[in-house]
Amino acid sequence: xxxxxxxxxxxxxxxxxxNQSGIGGLMSLPNSSYPFFWAWILGxxxxxxxxxxxxxxxxxxxxxxxxxxxxxxxxxxxxxSTIGTILGIVSVDIMIYILVISSIIIGIWWFSVK
Amino acid sequence: xxxxxxxxxxxxxxxxxxxxIMSTIIIIQxxxxxxxxxxxxxxxxxxxxxxxxxxxxxxxSNAQSSLGSLEEVPPQDYIGDLSVASMVxxxxxxxxxxxxxxxxxxxxxxxxxxxxxxxASAISxxxxxxxxxxxxxxxxxxxx
Numbered sequence: 001x002x003x004x005x006x007x008x009x010x011x012x013x014x015x016x017x018x019n020q021s022g023i024g025g026l027m028s029l030p031n032s033s034y035p036f037f038w039a040w041i042l043g044x045x046x047x048x049x050x051x052x053x054x055x056x057x058x059x060x061x062x063x064x065x066x067x068x069x070x071x072x073x074x075x076x077x078x079x080x081s082t083i084g085t086i087l088g089i090v091s092v093d094i095m096i097y098i099l100v101i102s103s104i105i106i107g108i109w110w111f112s113v114k
Numbered sequence: 115x116x117x118x119x120x121x122x123x124x125x126x127x128x129x130x131x132x133x134x135i136m137s138t139i140i141i142i143q144x145x146x147x148x149x150x151x152x153x154x155x156x157x158x159x160x161x162x163x164x165x166x167x168x169x170x171x172x173x174x175s176n177a178q179s180s181l182g183s184l185e186e187v188p189p190q191d192y193i194g195d196l197s198v199a200s201m202v203x204x205x206x207x208x209x210x211x212x213x214x215x216x217x218x219x220x221x222x223x224x225x226x227x228x229x230x231x232x233x234a235s236a237i238s239x240x241x242x243x244x245x246x247x248x249x250x251x252x253x254x255x256x257x258x
Contacts, residue, residue: 075135082139085154086146092154099139099154100226103132107219110128111121 024087031089038089042077042098049073071109074102136160160222 030037050066050073058064081098084090090098136154143153154160220241224234 078135078139082142085143085152086148088152092152092157095154096157096160097226099136100223103135103219104223106131107128110131111124 024089027087028089035091036094038084039094039098042081042084042090045080046070046073046077049076067105067109067112071106074105078102 027038050069053069053072054064054066056064057069078099081090081095085092085095140153140155143155150156220238221234224237229237
């Protein structure tokens with residue numbers, strides 16, 4: 001249970017690994033011990049991209065806009081999560097969570113731009 | 115404070131942006147031969163808002179049928195019928211765009227974030243009343 005909703009996740013085990021499983025089967029292996037493994041990895045990537053862009057902008061221009069950096073990072077995370085669903089490492093329910101949260105961040109940024 | 119025109123333009127462009135993102139995701143998932151259960155379009159929250167809108171915005175079949183009926187009907191007959199039909203179609207598309215945006219911005223986050231249906235209904239009602247009051251205030255010139 002997460003936020004009142006039941007999240008369907010994949011629980012692969014070692015039986016899914018064979019010579020046909022490929023990189024997707026290997027990467028989805030951590031989901032067997034913790035279903036939100038790749039969700040947290042994507043969250044970490046989002047934080048890294050946001051802060052990197054923010055401090056880079058601050059260093060170049062002198063001032064940065066954290067909301068702008070967060071929204072651009074959200075675009076990247078939505079794309080990465082889409083690739084994750086294709087590889088089978090991100091479930092569609094987590095993907096929708098990512099899409100909704102990213103849409104909210106992008107929407108706030110969009111309305112804050114003059 | 116932003117003017118109403120800027121707010122409306124921002125809403126429309128943001129809606130187009132969000133639908134472009136969703137369309138990109140759906141096309142990528144479709145082209146990569148993903149399982150049906152893993153496609154985002156098969157989720158109830160998405161399909162309720164997006165699928166109807168996608169079918170409504172798909173004007174290729176409508177245009178083809180309109181072309182066929184236009185070629186079959188003599189020019190002196192049913193001209194009024196054709197114009198009314200096209201007006202109704204565009205009105206329906208406009209209604210679907212608004213309801214689709216409402217679903218994406220309000221219904222989908224509430225459903226995903228686990229907001230109770232009673233609270234969601236109350237928030238929706240308050241929002242709708244505020245929109246109605248806002249339109250009335252603009253109409254009366256209280257807000258520029």
